[in-house]
Amino acid sequence: MVIFHALREAEQRRRPIRVAVLGTGYMGRGIAAQMLGRMPGLRAALLVNRTVGKAVAAYALAGVDPEAVVVSDDPRVLGQAIAEGRPAATGDFDAAGAVEGVDAVIEATGDVTVGAREALRWIGRRVPYVSMNAETDATVGCLLQHRARQAAVVYTTADGDQPGVLMRLVDYVRTIGFEVVAAVSCKGFLDVRATPDSVRPFAERMLQAPAKICSFADGTKMNIEQAVLANATGLVPDVRGMHGIATDLGHALEDFRARGVLDRGGVVEYTLSGDFGGGVFVIGRSDAPALTQQYLEVFKLGTGPDYLFYRPYHLCHFEAPLSAAEAVLFGVPTAAPLDAPVAEVVALAKRALRAGERLDGIGGYTVYGQIDRAEAVWQQGLLPVGLAAGARVRRDVPADRPLALDDVELDEEALPVRLWREQRHLFAPRRSVVAASSR
Known part of the structure; x- marks a missing residue:
């Protein structure tokens, strides 16, 4: 290196x-x-x-x-x-x-x-x-x-x-001549009804905060991480919350094809269950299938034209300092937004919410987050999950419904709210351009 x-x-x-x-x-x-x-x-x-x-x-x-x-x-x-x-x-x-x-x-x-x-x-x-x-x-x-x-x-x-590790894998696959059709995080289980109380025993064994573990269990963290990746690559979710394809390493390409995900172009996605451990993978497509196949079939990657590039681990704090080193020594980011957002993470009601309640935000009892295309979020006026903490609910909201900005009262003086509104104003004229130009 x-x-x-x-x-x-x-x-x-x-x-x-x-x-x-x-x-x-x-x-x-x-x-x-x-x-x-x-x-x-x-x-x-x-x-x-x-x-x-x-x-x-x-x-x-x-x-x-x-x-x-x-x-x-x-x-x-x-x-x-x-x-x-x-x-x-x-x-x-x-x-x-x-x-x-x-x-x-x-x-x-x-x-x-x-x-x-x-x-x-x-x-x-x-x-x-x-x-x-x-x-x-x-x-x-x-x-x-x-x-x-x-x-x-x-x-x-x-x-x-995951965002940084997947970014490196996306860069690698693009650099050796493949089109990235999917960048995939691997998740063991999902429970959108998880609360800090329900995960507390596990959190205590892992020496972590229940709210943090809850954000993993209810899928919010994974959706957030895939949104970060989306904005750094131009890849987008196919549907709100992604599909979450139940598969394993030996059948992933087959199952992704069967679900039609590979027909959509460049997407962020995730698997559910399977034997992936802490891994991530990218599916790359060759624009010269006959030429590529004669080599990659010998190299045990299959017959194409889509190939799976798998990294079986992400090592969090072991690798994070590398980004500081590259930033200082080479002046380059590991992963950074290209320009305007192509994805955001919206807040959905974890349970029925009543007018007057205060939302507790990521990893709490009231909301969970799902990724969506930024264009849809802005057109529908939906609440980003990163702004949910402390917001007061204006009207009753049923479980699993995305919260609209009109459903809540935000603290307009809160720094994240002010910055998000500035971001929206700054990028509104070109918010739909980046994804199409970056694949």
Whole structure:
């Protein structure tokens, strides 16, 4: 890998890339651990968490003496620690945002508001920004990428999670001459009625927040991640929520053909159950089937013209720092919106909702999310799931019905709402163009 040699050179020159990690929950502390002695040329220089003790604990998990961590809310003190190569931590995001000496940021809070706020802050400072926050990316990522282009700085979705891993696979398949007809996430099960209570025992065993696990179980997270991929590739969902094809690795091509999905052009999709584990795959189509078949049949990929390119894993925090390295060393994103949104994730009622209720948002008791084409979302005036938290329901809404913007009262002063409306205004004239021009 070119990146390995570049990072090894940075390590040998004793000039590692100094990274601030925002959020030291389950994913953030893993990301930090990777950059504390496990990857050459990268150093977790500043850890930021509202409960600063969790940031210190993240250092300790990686073998750093907690007594050696410089804990402060003074940007000058934190900057001096970074300059001297000492580990630094703070519970003050504003203080962190004023620190000098940070070469890149990886944000892993999973909070739409925090993600948007921090992206704006660091983009404004022209510091490469890596988002492991698909919730923010799917909601206002196109606007954030617009701002990043204006500032001539990298804004990117992180490697390691499904959008980044699939983006690399899409790039690979396109580069070797295939048309991407489907980019597929693999899901083991789906329960749109899941709640934080129903998943709590599993969440506790996995040491994760019930709301986070709930967003996995009810499909919202997967739909969000596929929307992020859609906006970075121009691929679109065939139908709202995608089809969710029950299949396995040996029958995937056959089953996708039978459902007609491969006739639609470039789509994002997912499988349900099967033997895919934590894998993802891309289906590529050859425009020279006779020529391609004589080689790929020998190489055990089948007779074509459609071929399945499968990666059996995604490694989250192990791979996320690679995006920071590429952003700093090469000035390139792993995955970033092309331009206008081609997909959004709409909120559907998880149960019957009554007028006057407050929605609790992603991973909660009231709504789940499904991907749809941005054109349809905007024409129908539907509520993005990333804006749902805190909205008040104006009228009764039956279970499984998409919520319209008119069904709720939004806090118009909330940052995600303001940014989403700005994004909609910015891209409205050309919102249907990108998908057709990017396949």
